[in-house]
Amino acid sequence: MSAHIAIENLENYMAGLGEKAVQAANILRLASPAQKEAALRAMAQAVRASAGEIIAANDKDMAAGTAKGLTGAMMDRLKLDSGRIEAIASGLEAIAALPDPVGLEEKRWTRPNGLTIAKVRVPIGVLGIIYESRPNVTADAGALCLKSGNACILRGGSESAHSSGAIYTALQAGLRAADLPEHAIQMIGTTDRAAVGHLLSGLSGCVSLIIPRGGKSLIARVQQDARVPVLAHLEGLCHTYVHKDANPDMAREIVVNAKMRRTGVCGATETLIMDEAIAASCLPAIAKELTELGCELRGDEAACALISNMNAATEDDWATEYLDAIISVKIVSGMDDALAHIARYSSAHTDAIITDNDAAAARFLADIDSAICVHNASTQYADGGEFGFGAEIGIATGRLHARGPVGAEQLTTYKYAVHGTGQTRPK
Amino acid sequence: MSAHIAIENLENYMAGLGEKAVQAANILRLASPAQKEAALRAMAQAVRASAGEIIAANDKDMAAGTAKGLTGAMMDRLKLDSGRIEAIASGLEAIAALPDPVGLEEKRWTRPNGLTIAKVRVPIGVLGIIYESRPNVTADAGALCLKSGNACILRGGSESAHSSGAIYTALQAGLRAADLPEHAIQMIGTTDRAAVGHLLSGLSGCVSLIIPRGGKSLIARVQQDARVPVLAHLEGLCHTYVHKDANPDMAREIVVNAKMRRTGVCGATETLIMDEAIAASCLPAIAKELTELGCELRGDEAACALISNMNAATEDDWATEYLDAIISVKIVSGMDDALAHIARYSSAHTDAIITDNDAAAARFLADIDSAICVHNASTQYADGGEFGFGAEIGIATGRLHARGPVGAEQLTTYKYAVHGTGQTRPK
Structure with a gap:
């Protein structure tokens, strides 16, 4: 396919x-684990074999990006080289090697009347994936959808259209090599922005789920406009609470x-909350090390009183996901105060407590309503790979279906298989 | 509260x-199982104690229903008597006795770095329940939401407003008796239909899920207009497929x-599919018994050729959920044909195969993508009580979050509790 095609209608x-995605999904959901694994391995080979074409395509995107004046960070995300192409190929192989979630029997029980009921994981159907200009997402997302037996419709950022198109060609080669339908993974063949609106409508019931990957404005638009469920996180405003019974060095x-x-990752802590009982003894060493690493400190009055290079935090600071070397610092009177602050400002992504007091940790983990609640570890563990999911397509902070890292298993749903021996239901 | 109040704005x-629901939800999600159970038992007592008031309120609704010319079926659904009030009370006690799903640890695993991750069930938050004029749903829905730790906003049919209001008063008494917030269960205090539109908007993010209970037009409107996820089934167009290797008596x-x-239930079979290999030997006995029970038969050409009182089915018949004593009958050449028919017409609710051939059953259960797939049992087992869930708020046929019967556990979501010993994530 071409990355730019004219769409008449x-x-x-x-x-x-x-x-076409629904047709492919109906084949994919019955595909064997071996067939999907073979496709993913063939995709990895095709990516390696077409490294030259991928880099040539990427050169076009990079040249256009330079002409367009993209930021350094955007250009870095866009750039592909042989190392990054090998990472894409080995990423495909890692997904190939994951356990297949489809058909997994989660539960089985027998009723008094002899009916046996099994809860079995099945694919969702057709997923719409909307992402910004990271060409590698084309491979990651396509592969995770395939692994979980879902067809997908990909919509990448226009700045990476050539690069994504070249990677997409390799994915198609892998599907063909394993005799799977090429429409299992489709890419929207136009950079027309109106295409996103159609995708978000669900295409007359064809699309069951939308997953956006990108910055806050993309996610907000998708959440606002989608007429089908969305798995995403708008932001990761994560807190680490240093409780009075924390080990200072661990903290x-x-x-x-x-x-x-x-x-710049969504699991980065943005606000440090600290009990006043240990602030004087514990905060200076933390502030010193953060400062040495180039982190700006913004604190409330009590924090500013303790640390000379602490800037005054405003109300906005508590509500800001910096995604940068800035931290806000709040001193609290104790657990109640900490929980109230987090309940008010958390984005329900990941929040942590540091304490040697097990009762305090248990209370925090029970009370905090975020997707990931952490005791005595870094919030940066909020990641599908770190959870052991092998790969993730993102992190969800909504309430339904899946929360936290979304890996292959979270891209499935379930059905019940009921086994009888002739049972009829009494009146 | 009064069932009819003027709402200025x-x-x-x-x-x-x-x-107020969000505030209540934040208390409810931390309420102990014992406290919720106590509230449910107190509700049951309050329902029994106020049977006189409930029947007086119901008399008003019945009189208005008669004046309005409601159908006999609607009047029957509306009617409360002492037996039905006792059923409401004992239903509340049955939900009280269910295992509490909140806090249930579904999985726990330890990563190579020593982090232990637990997946724990937590309430969803605030649920909106929209139902037609069955006053008992007020108690069922309120109780299941409470059991699962969710606050709810109820909107019942206007024809049952007095009856529902009287039951609601008893629920409030139960909440007060157990010292739980009265806003844990709220009822929309106006019959203004525009209130439903507001509820479907999600009330600025306060409502996480809508569950409609009622006829197809209600469900369709809710699915069309809701801006938050909906758990429901639009219809239950269920199939029973009699495979060539079926035991004729069992079939x-x-x-x-x-x-x-x-x-009239959603799990009732609407279409009988039968392999041509056994149609001649098997269909006459089935048709005879159905006819004796007053069921109308509508079949394809092959079925009509076998059964003298079989009317000709039209294309519409295959797509119709009769909810009545009518069955459509299709003769197929074999499994492929049967699977294709079901894939085309099923509402993804419940579909069954009757066969003594285990390989055929396994293929059917793997291929059929409905929420409930049944082997050698009646489709009428599609019911939360029959699944062992104790009670259900309905059956869902969507792809996400919960499929099949929706009981207390399906009204929860999960979070991850991560336990560390000081782990920091390597670069």
Whole structure:
């Protein structure tokens, strides 16, 4: 396919993608684990074999990006080189090697009348994936959808259209090699933004779920406009609460890691909350190490009184996901205060407590209503790979279906298989 | 509360319900199993104690229903007597006695770095329940939401407003007796239909899920207009497929039960599919018994050729949920044909195969993508009580979150509790 094609009638074109995706989904959901694994391994080989074409395509995107004046960060996300292409190929192989979630029997029980009921995982159907200009997402998302038996319709950012198109060609080769339908993974063949609106409508019931990957404005638009369920997180405003019974060294190591390991990830801690009982003894060492690593400190009055280079935090700071080397610091009177602050400002992504007091940890983990609640570890563990899911398509902070890291298993749903021996239901 | 109150400003009123529900949900999700159980038992006592008031309220609804010319079926659903009031009370006690799903640890695993991750069930939050004029749903729905730790906003049919209001008063008494917030269960205090629209909007993010209970037009409107996820089934167009290797007696007993035990329930079989290889030997006995029970038969050409009182089915018949003593009959050449028919016409609710051939059963159960797939039993087992869930708020045929019977456990979601010993994530 070409990354740019003229679409005479966008609505018909999108409807066609939906119908073909449903047809492919009906084949995919019955495909054997071995067949899907073979396709994923063939995709990895095809990516490696077409590294030259992928880099040539990427050169076009990079040249256009330079001409367009994309930021350094955007250009870095867009850039592919041989190392990144190998990472894409090995990522496909890692997904190939994951356990297949389809057909997994979660529960089985027998009723007094002899009926046996099994709860079995099955694919969702057709997923719409909307992402910004990271060409590798084309492979990651397509592969996770395939692994979980779902057909998908991909919509990547226009800046990476050539690169994504070249990767997509390799995915198609893998599907063909394993005799799976090429419409199992479709890519919207136009950069027309109106195509996204059609996809978000669900294409007349063809699309069961939308997963957006990208910045806050993309996610917000998708959540606002989608007429089908969305798995996503709008932001990751994560807190680490250092309780009065924390081990000071552990607290310092965890807070520094939670903030500074990578500042641009959704699991990065944005606000440090600290009990006033240990603030004087514990905060200076944390502040010193954060400052040495280039982190700006913004604190409430009590924090500013303790740390000379602490700037005054405003109300906005408590509600801001910095995604940068900035941390807000709030001193609280104790657990009640900490829980209230988190309940008010958390984005329900990941929140942590550091304490050696098991009762305090149990209360925090029970009370905090976020997708991931952590005791004595870094919030940066909020990641499907770190959870052992092998790969993730993102992290969800909604209430329904899946919360936290979304891996292959979370991209499935279930049905009940009821086994009888002739039972009829009494009146 | 009064069942009819003047609402000066509906939007503000509904927003207030949403805010109070969220506040109540934050208390409810931490309520102990014992406290919720105590509230449910107190509700049952209050229902019994106020039987006189409930019947007086019901008399008003019945009189208005008569004046309005409601159908006999609607009047029957509306009617409360001492037996039905006792059933409501004992239903509340049955829900009280169910295992509490909140806090249930579904999985726990330890990562190579020592992090232990537990997947724990938690309430969803605030549920909106929209139902037609069955006053008992007020108690069933309120109780299941409470059991699962969710606050709810109820909207019952206007014809049952007085009856539902009187039952609601008893629920409130139960909440007070157990020291739970009265806003845990709220009822929309106006019969203004625009209130439903506000509820379907999600009340500015306060409502996480809508569950409609009622006829197809209600469900269709809710699915069309809701801006938050909906758990429901639009219809139950269920099939029973009699495979060539079926035991003829078992087939007859199951088909007759699946169609005629109750014709108005969503799990009733609407279409009988039969392999041509056994149609001549098997269909006459089934047709005879169905006819004796007053069931109309509508078949394809092959079925009509076998059964003298078989009327000709039209294309519409295959797509119709009769909810009545009518069955459509299709003769197929074999499994492929049967699967294709079901894939085309099934509402993804419940579909069954009757066969003594285990390989055929396994293929059917794997291939059919409905919420409930049944082997050698009646489709009328599609019911939360029959599944062992104790009670259900309905059956869902969507793809996400919950499929099949929706009981207390299906009204929960999950979070991850991560337990560390100071782990920081490597670069």
